[in-house]
Amino acid sequence: MSATATVPAARRGSPHVSGDVRVTFPRLVRSEWIKLWTVRSTWWVLPITVLAMAGIAWMVAYFGTQEATDGAEVVLGASTAAVVVSGLQLAQLAICVLAVLTITGEYTTGMIRSTLTAAPTRTPALLAKALVVVVVAWVTGLVATLASWAVTYPVLGEQLRVDLDDAVNQRILVGAPLYLAAIALLAYGIGALLRHSAGALATVLGLLLVVESVFALVPWTFFQKVSPYLPMSAGSQLVQNGGPDATLSPWEGFGVLVAWGVVALAAALVLAKRRDA
Template sequence: MTTTEHLQRMAAPTGAITPGVLRAEWTKLTSLRSTRWLLLLTVLLALVVSAVVTSVYASQYDQDFAARHTIDPAYWSLTGLIFAQLAVAVLGVLTMSGEYGTGLISTTFTAVPQRRTVLIAKAAVVSAVTLVVGTVSSLGAFLLGQSVLSGKPIKAGLDDPGVLRAVTGGGLYLAVLAVLALSLGALVRHSAGAIATVLGLLYVLPAIGAILPPSWQDTAVPYFPGNAGLAILHAVPMANAAAPWNGFAAFCAYAALAFTAALYVLPRRDALPK
């Protein structure tokens, strides 16, 4: 039995999401070496960068008395996620665009003609994987960062206000980011272009926002995609930033918009870009 025939037997004729389709997407995602490396990179970046940043801020704490009442030690420990999101973004894009690059997408769509079913299954699998890895990375980074702060009066605990939300929010943010990146991969269909688009949203757009007039920085800039999503990592309210859940809701809206657009265009295009 060929791969196509095997997948066809697992796909429901109505286009419903069946366990077989989910299992096929799970196998494709987890069998790739790039997936394992990107997930490992996610964990390493979250841990290493957070430990370094926390050490730097801890040393500054001893010298900067004026800033002591505005510190956010939980956020210090989670700053590695700002870099770990790069690996998650690449993983999300490659989950879809990688099949366009290899031509495997034609086989996938032959096996499961309902293309929206394929996209939804991919989104479910990649978001579940990144939610687990992201939550573990976030918790590990927090615990490592707080160990760096041991002996100082600024150590945060999971029972402190906003801390548990910030730590669990790290996993939620990376899961939604994976769906956003997957959607852009489906829309652009070229890995390099889709990755560049995601990085532009996460890093370039916030940098541009930093030089905009103050009126923009108080209203629009906090709701730029990268800024909005990362707001959930703050346990202490920040000036010129969206409220944590408001920012995360805005980021989810961006991902939902991109995903809806991908669902719309996917059945209306040729399987492979010309």
């Protein structure tokens, strides 16, 4: 007769067992928040984003006011808020790097297995990580926009300073952080889809910088009609002065950019359930 050791189940309220060990979405978000700030890349990418955006804005404002003719000053004064966010396209590159590495880094190190073990349905964990990335990108964009406004304020002078009561200026300044958040969502979605840092970064940067430039330059009707609906072309309408010839309104363009990110993330979520970690 063999003896079998029996371990009694831990009773609720035992001092050695947590009363509630359920994995909830808020706890996943908190976990992803902690993980994001324990990665070195976060601590150098975010300051670079702010410095790049503010630095470009200062240079555009300084050289624009120093070398502009009287006619050019009128144009500059009509688009002062656009000058403040003129470093946005450089800042978005740093945000793309952060968003991609946030997800692909876990696949590279194998930490994703622990994450998905805690949340076996996978979708909540990936959504929690996406939420953290988007919020951090938005806050970084907000800080960068404020910094850009601060460094350009004394340079532009009384005549060219941003009129904060103007609806177009308000939309541009509010739109800059939203644009970076939407770009982060797109980059994260592509990173989750490809799961490889180099491939994901090449895809994101190629889409934003190469594909859009090619589509804008090729004089064929197909490319001219599709070009306004590409991510950066559409989303950048939110931070531009706009015009009667624009295919999309500022908020329509932003909606198209968000749609790109949602589609990329949705595809990644579907494939995450079908592929091994």
